[in-house]
Amino acid sequence: MRFADITGRTGVKQLLTSQVESGRLPHALMLWGAPGSGNLAMALALAQYVHCPHRSGGDSCGVCPSCRQHENLTYPDLLFSFPTPTAKSGRSSVSDEFYDAWQEFVRQYPLAPWQRWLELVNAENSQPVIRVDESAEIVRRITLGNYGESVKILILWLPEKLNPAAANKLLKIIEEPQPGRMFIMVSDNPSLILPTVYSRLQRIKIETPTVAETAGWLERQGFDSNTAMQAAEAAQGNQLMAQQMLDPQGEEKEFREMFQEVMRKAWLRDVKSLRAWSEKGAALKREKIRRMLAYFNRNLRLNYLFVLGDDSITPMMEADRHFSERFSPFITGGNVQEIMHEVDRASRDVAGNANARIVLFDFAVSLIMLIKKG
Numbered sequence: 425m426r427f428a429d430i431t432g433r434t435g436v437k438q439l440l441t442s443q444v445e446s447g448r449l450p451h452a453l454m455l456w457g458a459p460g461s462g463n464l465a466m467a468l469a470l471a472q473y474v475h476c477p478h479r480s481g482g483d484s485c486g487v488c489p490s491c492r493q494h495e496n497l498t499y500p501d502l503l504f505s506f507p508t509p510t511a512k513s514g515r516s517s518v519s520d521e522f523y524d525a526w527q528e529f530v531r532q533y534p535l536a537p538w539q540r541w542l543e544l545v546n547a548e549n550s551q552p553v554i555r556v557d558e559s560a561e562i563v564r565r566i567t568l569g570n571y572g573e574s575v576k577i578l579i580l581w582l583p584e585k586l587n588p589a590a591a592n593k594l595l596k597i598i599e600e601p602q603p604g605r606m607f608i609m610v611s612d613n614p615s616l617i618l619p620t621v622y623s624r625l626q627r628i629k630i631e632t633p634t635v636a637e638t639a640g641w642l643e644r645q646g647f648d649s650n651t652a653m654q655a656a657e658a659a660q661g662n663q664l665m666a667q668q669m670l671d672p673q674g675e676e677k678e679f680r681e682m683f684q685e686v687m688r689k690a691w692l693r694d695v696k697s698l699r700a701w702s703e704k705g706a707a708l709k710r711e712k713i714r715r716m717l718a719y720f721n722r723n724l725r726l727n728y729l730f731v732l733g734d735d736s737i738t739p740m741m742e743a744d745r746h747f748s749e750r751f752s753p754f755i756t757g758g759n760v761q762e763i764m765h766e767v768d769r770a771s772r773d774v775a776g777n778a779n780a781r782i783v784l785f786d787f788a789v790s791l792i793m794l795i796k797k798g
């Protein structure tokens with residue numbers, strides 16, 4: 425990954441490269457930003473830049489043996505650590521066992537969508553974490569000798585997934601690494617990182633690109649300029665979100681249909697159809713149900729803003745707007761908070777392993793009352 429492969433963010437790129445050139449790059453760095461911000465891509469570009477002997481003009485060369493090994497994720501002094509699921513046997517697992525999946529993930533999904541990772545490691549019904557066995561591996565691998573002269577870099581994806589024992593085991597090497605070692609942690613949600621780890625990291629925020637930059641990026645992928653601009657605006661510049669909105673096979677379309685159906689049937693007080701809806705929803709994987717519910721809340725907020733006549737802050741995609749024009753009168757200041765609260769509760773219950781069919785049916789039935797009340 426070269427910096428040139430990352431859309432926009434010239435400020436951060438300049439900051440990082442100037443730190444490398446002046447020898448002031450922190451040995452424990454955290455690059456953080458919203459999911460889909462390209463924080464992992466930025467970490468990869470930085471590591472490649474550090475290791476490229478022919479870097480110039482603020483970027484790695486992209487063609488030397490070192491750069492090519494980086495592109496293949498085979499550079500010997502570039503290590504990775506990331507959340508892994510519990511093995512089928514219940515045994516703990518470490519990153520190395522999932523390195524093939526990781527290579528595929530990084531190459532195909534440089535914006536690092538969590539749900540793709542879950543699919544790649546078949547963990548859609550469990551929550552991958554970083555465990556103490558993995559920390560022991562990190563300590564072992566980082567303290568081994570370096571390959572050649574280069575700095576040994578460990579990119580740790582999602583330090584918020586370190587469990588307490590795993591975090592504790594890393595404190596010493598993060599605090600006082602051996603010479604020639606560097607940690608780059610990549611976080612989607614720093615507020616969930618254990619304070620002992622968080623406080624030891626130098627933090628740099630990776631902003632999302634501007635709407636215009638993301639629209640340009642979509643156009644380069646072949647979308648017409650209108651569609652590209654609409655998605656970039658609706659996603660407020662977030663590339664991953666914009667990409668998902670435009671993916672015809674993507675979840676967005678499925679979630680939109682589920683949302684519109686449950687709202688419509690609740691308004692009609694069609695309990696039989698609501699039961700069928702909840703059965704359809706319950707057939708999805710648990711994590712997917714939660715993503716669907718997160719989509720519901722995002723859409724409810726947009727619908728409410730639509731009632732207020734203010735969709736300029738978060739413009740909608742055409743397919744959402746079409747529905748909202750008819751539906752939004754039923755989402756008002758009187759019920760929107762309660763409905764969103766019900767969505768949150770359903771999401772929590774699903775996360776807590778409650779029977780999804782019952783949770784979704786309860787939610788659907790609660791909508792009947794709430795929609796009328798508004």
Ligand SMILES: [Zn+2]
Nearest residue numbers: 476485488491
């Ligand atoms: Zn190079």
